[in-house]
Amino acid sequence: MTDTPTDDVKPSFRSDVTVELVKHSAADSDVLWAARVSTAGEQSLEELTKDPERSKGLINYLMRDRHGSPFEHNSMTFFISAPIFVFREFMRHRVGWCIAGDTEITLESEAGNLRRRSIAELYKLWRSGVEDRLPHSAGGVTWHARAGKWMAQVRRGETNHYLGLYENREAAESAVAEFREQHPSTRIRKLESVRRNHVRCYDEETLLAQRAKIVDVIESGVKPLIKITTATGKTLRCTIDHALFTPEGWCKAGELVVGDSVLVAGAAPRPSQALVPPSLRRGIGVWTSMRRETLIKEIDTCHLCGQDFPREQLALDHVVPVASDLLQALDEKNLAPACEPCHAVKSAGEQALAPRGGEIAKAVPDRIVAIETAGEEMTYDLSVEGPWHNFLADDFVVHNSYNEESGRYRELQPVFYVPGEDRKLVQQGRPGKYEFVPGTEAQQEIMERSMQESYIQAYERYQEMLAAGVAREIARSVLPVGLFSSMYATCNARSLMHFLGLRTQHEQAKVPSFPQREIEMVGEKMEAEWAKLMPLTYAAFNANGRVAP
Template structure:
C-alpha cells in the first residue's frame, strides 16, 4: 500500500473470461425451426450464415445474441462506474470496496488530448480543446485537491476511524476496479449509447472517459464475434 498520490489519464480493460462466438447466436436462433438439430451449428463455419446474423440484427430479433458471456476487469475513475451502473439489464458488477480495504491513492487527471471546454446547451453541445493554460489549471487544481483529500482520509484512518466513514472525503476522480459481465446484446446497447461512431443511426454524446472504456471493450468483443460485430455496424449500431 503506497501513501503517495499518483495521477494517470488512462483506463484499463482486460477480458478475463469469455464464452462468446458467432456460432452461439446461430444455434440459439435456429432452435426455433430445427429444434435439437440446431446444435449442429456449433461445428459449422459461421461465415456460411452471415446472412442470418445480419437478418437477426436488422429485424431486431435480439434474444439469440444473449447466449454468450464476457467478463471484463475494468480500472477507471469512480465517476465512470457511476455512469456504467446505469446499465442494469444483462449486466453483473462487483467493485472493490472502500469498506473492506484501504483505497489506493491513484487519481484521474485528464490527458492533453482530453477536450475541456463545453459549448452549447444540453442535448445540443460540443466539446472543444482547451488552451494550454486551462490544461495547466486543471492539472494543478485536481492534484492539489486529491492530495488534500487523501491526507484527510489518512488522518482519519490513523485516528482509528472506520474505513467506511473515512472514505467519505475521497473524490470521484479516485481510481477503482470492478468486474463487469455481459452478453453481446447488453454490450451492444452499452456501445450504442457510450461510444460515438459515424456509422451510428442515432447520435450519442458520451462522456469521453466512459467512451474510452467502451472502445476497449469493443476491441475485445470484435475479436470474439467478428460477424456479429460487423452486423452491428452495418445496421446502424443499434442493439437488437
C-alpha cells in the first residue's frame, strides 16, 4: 500500500552518499578472453581457466594503445543514493545504453499524428528551449576522431574561428563560452520547444502502440557503435549494451546474432471497436473526475488489485472501457475506484492509436540479417515516462536507460543533503579554472541553517498539498534538488573508466578534471568496488594516466 502523508514526518539531513554493487559479471579474465578471441578463436576460452596475473602485460598494452572493445565485455550494476542534483550530472555520463546522433525518434501528438526527429536535434532543442539568447554564431564543440581530442570552433558571419584542440570537453566548451562572451551579439535564435513532446512507445504485453512523455534527452559521450540491419531494410546504430525489444523480451544489442528477431514498428488489423476522439475523451474525463468525491470513500478498495487506499490515491476507472462501449462512458454504475498505478496501466492499453483507417499500430517481429561494427561517435539517449519505458529509434523498439526513484507513484521521503564540514564552500576563479577553498565558521553556519530551514519549509508545503489531494507529480515540484533520491546504474569497465576520468580528481590523471565534489564522492565509491573486481585493469588504468581506452 502506498504511503499516506502524515503531519509528524520530519526532514533529516545527510552529508554522505551511498553506493552498493548489487550484481556484476566482471573480471580481468573477461578482458583477456575478449582480446585473444580475434587471434585464437575458440582456443581463447582456455584463458578463462588460467591465472590472469600472467597476462597483466597484455592488459597494460590494451590500455596504453587504447584498444577499447575488450574492456566492454563485462557488466556492473550499482544502487546509488545521492542528492537529485548529483543524478542530473550523472545522466550526462550514463553508460552503455546509447544510440547514434542521426537516429530518428518517432514523436506522436495527442491526435495520433507522427513525425520524426534525429535524437541529436532533440537534444539541441531540449537544451536550448523556445528562445535561445546565446550569441548567434555557429559551431561549438565536436569530437576530432583522428586527433583523439575535443575541437572548439565558432563561425561568426563569414569568418571561421578555430579555437584549438582540448583533452576534455569541459575545456573546449569553456573556450567557446569565453569567445562568445568576448564577441557578444544581439541576434536571437528562435527554436522550437520539445519539452512537451511525446514519443511513440509500446505496451510490452499487448505490443500495441501508446504514447509516453519525454523526461530528458541526454548526450552520453563518444562510444563505439554497432549497426543492426533487418530483413525489411531497417537499420539501427547503437552501443552493444543498448536494450532492444525482442519476441522473447529485452536483450542487449551485443548479445543478438544474425537470425534473431527484434520488434519494430508495424501494424495489425483493427479490432471492431471505434476510436474515441481526443476531445470527447477529455470531456468524459472531466465528467468522471467530478464524481470522485461522491463515488470514492475516504478509504476504498482498488477494483483491479484489491488493496485499500486513501481517496487521494484513487481514480475512478471505467470498468467497461470507453473505447469498448461508449454508451456506458457516462454511466455511474460503470465506475469503480482504481489505484493510480493500476489505472495508468489499464487506461494506456484501452485505446491504441492507428496510423491508417483499417489497421492499428503494433510492434511486429523483424529478422536480423546483418550485424557489423559502425565506428565511434557522440551518442545520445532518452528518458521517458512509464509505465512502459521504451521508444522507437529508427523504427526499432528500444529501452529507456535511466531508472531513478519516481515521485509520481510514491511519496518522497524527507532526507536532504547538507554538506559536511570538510566540504569546501568558497569558489574562486573563472569557468573551467575554478578553485574551491574552505569556508569560515560563519559561512558554514549560515549554509547549514539556510539549507535546513528551506528544506523544512519546502517539505511542509509538499505535505500540505498531498493532504489536500493534489497529485504527487504536481506536489513534488516544490521539493529542492538537495532531496535524496535513488537509482540503478549499469556499466561496463570502459564506460566506467570514462566516467571516472571526468568526475574524479586523481594525482595520476594525465588530464586534470574539476568535478563537483558530490558526484566525485559517488565516483570514488564506484571506483573502490570496481578496483576489487578487476585489479589488473584498474592498475593499468592508473598507470596510463586514467584515460579510458
